[in-house]
Amino acid sequence: MSTLSDTDTDLDKQTVTTAYARWAPVYDLVFGAVFERGRHAAIAAAERIGGRILEVGVGTGISLPHYSKNCRLSGVDISAPMLRKAEERVAEFGLTNVEGLWVMDAEHLSFPDASFDVIVAQYVITTVPNPEATLDEFARVLKPGGEIVLVSRVGAEAGLRRSLEHWFAPAARKLGWRTEFSFERYSRWAELTAGMHIIERRAMPPFGHFSLIRFGKDGNASSSEESEPAMRAAG
Ligand SMILES: C[S@@+](CC[C@H](N)C(=O)[O-])C[C@H]1O[C@@H](n2cnc3c(N)ncnc32)[C@H](O)[C@@H]1O
Numbered sequence: 001m002s003t004l005s006d007t008d009t010d011l012d013k014q015t016v017t018t019a020y021a022r023w024a025p026v027y028d029l030v031f032g033a034v035f036e037r038g039r040h041a042a043i044a045a046a047e048r049i050g051g052r053i054l055e056v057g058v059g060t061g062i063s064l065p066h067y068s069k070n071c072r073l074s075g076v077d078i079s080a081p082m083l084r085k086a087e088e089r090v091a092e093f094g095l096t097n098v099e100g101l102w103v104m105d106a107e108h109l110s111f112p113d114a115s116f117d118v119i120v121a122q123y124v125i126t127t128v129p130n131p132e133a134t135l136d137e138f139a140r141v142l143k144p145g146g147e148i149v150l151v152s153r154v155g156a157e158a159g160l161r162r163s164l165e166h167w168f169a170p171a172a173r174k175l176g177w178r179t180e181f182s183f184e185r186y187s188r189w190a191e192l193t194a195g196m197h198i199i200e201r202r203a204m205p206p207f208g209h210f211s212l213i214r215f216g217k218d219g220n221a222s223s224s225e226e227s228e229p230a231m232r233a234a235g
Contacts, residue, residue: 011129011178013078013105020059020079027060027082035123038151038204039063041212042122045149045200047071049221051117054141056106056134057124061086065093073097074116076104106134114143117221122151123210126178132189135215139196144219148196151204154211155181186213195219 023030043066046053050071055063058075059082067073073095077083080103090098104110106121106128119138128134138148155162155178169178183201190198199214 011127013129016127016129017079020077021081024060024079024081024085027085028062031123032062034206035151035210038210038212039122040066041202041204042120042149042151043067045147045212045214046118046120049118049147052115053118053120054109054111054116056109056119056121056138057127058083058086058101061089061101063120063122064089064095064098067097069097071097072099074099075101076106076109077101078103078105107137109137109141111141113140115141117143117146119146119148120150121148123153125150125152126181131181131185135189136193139193139215139217142217143221144195144217145221146217147199148215148217150186150213150215151210152186152213153178153181153209154183154186157182183211190215 020027039062043063047068050068052072053067053074055073055075056077058064058077059079061075061083064073064075064086075083075086075098077086083101083103086101089095090101102110106124107130119142121138125131125134135148142148186201187198190196195218196215197218199216200212201214202212204210204212
């Protein structure tokens with residue numbers, strides 16, 4: 001699928017990696033509690049499918065201890081300092097169900113097609129330079145019958161909040177994310193992407209400014225043991 005016309009890259013990877021290198025030491029303190037309900041909702045949705053789960057933008061690994069031990073977890077993030085925190089967390093909690101953590105760009109995943117039963121990305125899609133191309137990549141590595149589970153900011157359609165989001169946008173870019181991001185971008189991506197459909201959109205705190213968004217991939221779910229995601233190249 002080609003990138004949509006209104007999705008010009010307005011965030012670059014260098015800005016994002018610089019921003020998250022700064023966030024890494026304080027990320028859990030600032031964003032731990034505020035996003036907790038969204039993370040728990042995403043984990044519950046992912047566990048309904050189970051099997052092999054890839055967390056993209058896994059960050060400091062704040063979600064990892066909350067998955068059931070039956071789920072086999074992999075995590076990727078573009079920020080090495082964030083990922084180091086995740087490695088420390090895996091060691092601290094003795095998370096033997098975490099199969100690997102890799103520095104990797106969400107838009108260019110080094111996994112074969114149909115590797116995972118679920119792709120989870122919490123508070124990530126609005127931070128990547130090319131959200132639609134990134135969703136394409138999620139769909140590629142997802143098995144038929146699997147789900148993409150996002151928790152993501154959804155911008156206001158109109159009114160004061162929309163004006164404020166657009167006013168704050170340049171400052172937000174420097175912090176490493178977008179404030180304005182319409183739900184239409186998600187629905188249009190699903191419409192234009194063969195084999196993918198939206199299953200659910202549910203408002204999430206704080207203030208319902210975020211949503212849990214689930215996409216399904218057509219086809220029958222296969223046993224999670226059938227295909228092992230042998231890495232093409234580790235980051
Ligand atoms: C707002 S944080 C979310 C972290 C975590 N998922 C959570 O629930 O708190 C966004 C994360 O996405 C990562 N990220 C941004 N762009 C990325 C990309 N292109 N590829 C992989 N990870 C990326 C950042 O480094 C950061 O760790």
